[in-house]
Amino acid sequence: MKLSRADLDHLPERQRAAFINCLSGYKSANLIGTVSATGQTNLAIVSSVVHLGANPPLLAFISRPPSVDRHTLEYLTDTGYFTINHVHADMVEAAHQTSARYERDVSEFAAVGLSAEFSALHPAPYVAESRLRIGLKVRETRPIELNGTVMVIGEIIEILMADDTVPDDGFIDLSRMDTVTIGGLDGYYRVEPLVRLSYAKPDRPPRKLS
Amino acid sequence: MKLSRADLDHLPERQRAAFINCLSGYKSANLIGTVSATGQTNLAIVSSVVHLGANPPLLAFISRPPSVDRHTLEYLTDTGYFTINHVHADMVEAAHQTSARYERDVSEFAAVGLSAEFSALHPAPYVAESRLRIGLKVRETRPIELNGTVMVIGEIIEILMADDTVPDDGFIDLSRMDTVTIGGLDGYYRVEPLVRLSYAKPDRPPRKLS
Numbered sequence: 001m002k003l004s005r006a007d008l009d010h011l012p013e014r015q016r017a018a019f020i021n022c023l024s025g026y027k028s029a030n031l032i033g034t035v036s037a038t039g040q041t042n043l044a045i046v047s048s049v050v051h052l053g054a055n056p057p058l059l060a061f062i063s064r065p066p067s068v069d070r071h072t073l074e075y076l077t078d079t080g081y082f083t084i085n086h087v088h089a090d091m092v093e094a095a096h097q098t099s100a101r102y103e104r105d106v107s108e109f110a111a112v113g114l115s116a117e118f119s120a121l122h123p124a125p126y127v128a129e130s131r132l133r134i135g136l137k138v139r140e141t142r143p144i145e146l147n148g149t150v151m152v153i154g155e156i157i158e159i160l161m162a163d164d165t166v167p168d169d170g171f172i173d174l175s176r177m178d179t180v181t182i183g184g185l186d187g188y189y190r191v192e193p194l195v196r197l198s199y200a201k202p203d204r205p206p207r208k209l210s
Numbered sequence: 211m212k213l214s215r216a217d218l219d220h221l222p223e224r225q226r227a228a229f230i231n232c233l234s235g236y237k238s239a240n241l242i243g244t245v246s247a248t249g250q251t252n253l254a255i256v257s258s259v260v261h262l263g264a265n266p267p268l269l270a271f272i273s274r275p276p277s278v279d280r281h282t283l284e285y286l287t288d289t290g291y292f293t294i295n296h297v298h299a300d301m302v303e304a305a306h307q308t309s310a311r312y313e314r315d316v317s318e319f320a321a322v323g324l325s326a327e328f329s330a331l332h333p334a335p336y337v338a339e340s341r342l343r344i345g346l347k348v349r350e351t352r353p354i355e356l357n358g359t360v361m362v363i364g365e366i367i368e369i370l371m372a373d374d375t376v377p378d379d380g381f382i383d384l385s386r387m388d389t390v391t392i393g394g395l396d397g398y399y400r401v402e403p404l405v406r407l408s409y410a411k412p413d414r415p416p417r418k419l420s
Contacts, residue, residue, distance in 0.1 A: 003369040003376070004331070008267065011376060017264040018380025023344055023369070024261040024269050025238030025296055026384065026391040026401060050258050051234040052272060053357040054227040057218065059234055062262060086235055089404060093416055100410035111412070121214070134233055139356055146349055146363060147263040153356060159213040159233070166213070166221060170228025171394050174236065180404060181236040181391050184381050186419065187406050191236060191399045194299060194390060200310035202321070206303055209396065 022184040029182045031095055032061065033083035033116070033125040034075035041116050041125045042071045043108035045095045047182045049084055057156040059084060059136065065148035071104065073141070073150060080138050081122040082154060085130035088178045092188045121158050131162035131177040171196070232394040239392045241305055242271065243293035243326070243335040244285035251326050251335045252281045253318035255305045257392045259294055267366040269294060269346065275358035281314065283351070283360060290348050291332040292364060295340035298388045302398045304339075331368050341372035341387040381406070 008016065027047035034042045052058035061084075063073045076082040087095040094112040102111055109116045109125065116125035119135055126133045136154030143150050162177060175191045183189055196209035218226065237257035244252045262268035271294075273283045286292040297305040304322040312321055319326045319335065326335035329345055336343045346364030353360050372387060385401045393399055406419035 001371050001374055001376075003371070005267075005367045008366065008369065011380070015376065015378060015380040019376050019382065020264040020267045020366070020380075021261055022380070022382040022384065023267075023294075023342070023366070024259045025240055025389060026236055027238065027261070028235030030235055048260050049234050050260055050272060051231055051237070052354065053359055054230040056357065057230045057233075058357060062260060084233075092405060093407065096407045096416050097410050100412040102412050106412075132233070144262065144363070147266065147268060149263055151361070153354070156218065156230070156233070157215045159218065161211050161213070164211055166211075166225065166229050168225060170221070170225040170230075170232070171397060172229065172232040173397065174232065174393050175399060179235060181401060183384050183401075186408070187381060187383065188404045189385060189401045190404045191391060191393075191401055194398045194400045195302060196397050197303065197306045198396070200307050202310040202312050202316075206306050 018185050026189065027182040029087035029095065029180045029188070031085040031087060031098065031127050031130065032072050033085060033127060034072050035079060035123050035125055036075045037078045040105065041107045041109050042075055043098045043114065043127065044072045045087065045098045052153060058139065058153055059134070059156065060151055060153045063150040063152055066150060067148065069104070073152070076138055076152065077141060079123055081124040082136055082138065083124045083126045084134040084136065085127035086132040086174070086177065086179045088131060089180055089190060090178070091129055092180060119158060126160065132179070133160040134158070228395050236399065237392040239297035239305065239390045239398070241295040241297060241308065241337050241340065242282050243295060243337060244282050245289060245333050245335055246285045247288045250315065251317045251319050252285055253308045253324065253337065254282045255297065255308045262363060268349065268363055269344070269366065270361055270363045273360045273362055276360060277358065279314070283362070286348055286362065287351060289333055291334040292346055292348065293334045293336050294344040294346065295337035296342040296384070296387065296389045298341060299390055299400060300388070301339055302390060329368055336370065342389070343370040344368070
């Protein structure tokens with residue numbers, strides 16, 4: 001089928017929003033951990049974390065408009081730090097539940113049954129149950145004027161991982177940790193390795209690495 | 211294991227870059243189609259496409275620094291349009307091969323064996339083999355000063371999909387199209403549905419939708 005922009009704009013609002021949320025492809029599944037200046041911890045599932053660059057090591061995510069109460073954006077701005085925690089298959093329901101609109105004095109950690117863990121390097125809480133956790137210092141929060149969202153850019157200052165080492169080729173197979181991926185607004189998916197391919201060169205086809 | 215920033219910075223450069231590329235979680239797998247002002251088509255695999263917002267319908271991706279020849283960024287700036295085409299399991303090798311550094315006068319479509327298809331609404335080429343394709347008008351290309359990358363924001367003007375209809379709840383199960391996801395720099399993964407969960411409310415646990 002072919003949809004023009006007019007066709008898209010004529011869909012009922014919820015159907016349209018859910019549909020558009022499917023179009024970017026699979027999304028990363030992460031919990032963002034923050035703490036307020038007064039020590040209130042906060043946890044929020046986010047599907048927009050992306051790799052921004054390796055040198056310096058930067059990750060970014062998109063926060064929805066701050067016109068309503070956005071504890072995550074407020075707290076990471078106040079304290080200067082946040083954590084990114086991978087979501088695995090056995091944590092999906094708890095992680096999803098963090099998207100409920102809890103009052104300011106409720107910690108999502110306690111509300112959904114996940115445990116906060118702290119680092120000596122920064123104040124933001126990690127999710128103890130996550131097998132890959134990243135501590136970041138806020139480098140930039142830049143408003144996107146087109147729709148009022150905010151792009152948060154963090155620089156990696158610490159990595160906590162269930163694995164014992166970083167493999168020689170640097171590749172971490174996230175499917176071994178049972179990390180999930182997200183489709184649309186509410187679909188969670190398991191993942192299975194298909195193929196790894198060698199660095200592409202113009203004069204030859206890609207070679208399978210595994 | 212725990213890695214401090216110093217540990218990370220001491221890893222050999224390629225190991226470090228490959229490792230950091232795994233940390234954001236799973237990435238979307240898309241081919242960006244563009245055309246130059248003189249009609250040269252271009253195709254590039256990109257793993258950083260994210261949903262930016264539904265109203266207006268915006269998608270974004272991160273382009274690496276324009277310090278070296280970046281045909282995609284140049285062409286979409288010149289013409290004002292680009293396409294996003296989902297990558298499926300049977301297209302993975304061809305899609306990956308678009309990342310080879312082809313000369314300016316080579317079209318990746320011909321080089322990797324994918325077919326260009328055009329729309330009446332804009333000049334950018336679609337990938338005929340893709341089951342979900344999106345035509346976008348460039349709304350903004352914003353430099354990210356922290357590392358020289360560029361965030362490209364496009365507004366959706368057309369959607370071409372193998373399915374006959376948009377389902378009532380707006381949810382497209384990308385695994386039915388065999389759309390893949392990417393881990394790190396070179397890992398491709400198949401995806402299987404785990405669970406869909408209802409809109410979260412503070413006073414009750416999430417309900418399984420399927």
